[in-house]
Amino acid sequence: MEQQQKNKEFIINYLTAISGIPKTRAILEKYIADEDLIAHIESFEAGFPRYEVYMDEMTSEGKRVVVQARLKGTHQGDFGGLPPTYKTVDFPFAIRYEIEDNKIVSHWMLADRMGLMEQLGVLPAAEAVH
């Protein structure tokens, strides 16, 4: 129970620390030992510099913390080959972290990429369902 609480605090501190600032490798390595996650963050940081992460919900179990979150940022850099549109996006994603010795050692993530592309104007917005 205590470890789960500590893991939750660790993730709050980590996401708060990287939100709204340039996500340098030095800062990321303070919290992350998962190269895939670092690469993923770096690719988003390139497209959405200083992006912020808001934690809408959080659950902790064993070594894992699952966060339902939102990424908010402005598309100012190349993002997967897409030149900057300077549009501000706010889209949801869910991420599961696995924590060992105060480091994120692995993760799993699912993001609303379709929603992101709609907000960037790359895809036409889906019609509202009535």
Added chain:
Amino acid sequence: MTNPSETDNMPFLKALLPGVQAIAREKSIRLDFSASEKEIMRYFFDGELQTGFSKLISSIIDYMPENNTVFISAGVIAKEGAEYISVKIRNTGINLKMVTAIIKYSSLPVTLFSSESSETTFEVCYSLKNSVNIHTVANGGAFNYTAVVKGIQTHFAKLNNPVARLSETRPKEAAFLTNINKCILDNLDDDRFDANALSNAMAMSRAQLLRRLKSLTGNSPGFYIKTMRLEKAKELLETSDLSVSEAAFKTGFGSPSNFSKVFTEKYGITPSQFRRINPNATNK
């Protein structure tokens, strides 16, 4: 001059502390209440506010590391020509500015007021004149806080009353428990009346008594006696003019300091504090 239909909201705001004490104690979180006014007169205190504050503070505590403090401060502020009650809730130990869950799931008009490296201040700001919940106003009138608290207490008292629960399905066991309760109540002011004395009075061995009582209530005889002493003492503080010391002696606590310790452990508030916030206590 104060409108006669207005009530002081401060006791309700202060009562938030005992309401969340249990969850705070579990994480060794200290609660600190302060107010810039002696009283805050408002037409009424919405029931939703009470629940909303408890949930909000509990939610903040949930994300906090152990051994930290939640500071709650209440005051009146002027904004755009109107007066508002401002309740600021500041936590130490962690910066919660990115944890939107706290604001998202709160029913109150809460905003992030400020944040520093390892603390956050949230503010709940609501009108001094109008209800936060318009529906409550439309339904007309003062929210009877005391009546609702009493209703909830009665509901849980019934749920927790094993005699009432057993009387329909296991009448023999209900009668047994009634005898036990009577025996304890008859000897309540005797601080030497313990599990041994109860087993003697019931003409049972200590082991028999333990087995039977535990199967019915889940508690040992010693714990059961202590709980009855505490409940009676609490009732006396709620309904009588007895002082805290008198209530302690009347319910078989050898000393007021021991009573205060045991009472605080169970209810998360000292007997004197309980007496002060209790609207029904007669000797204010």
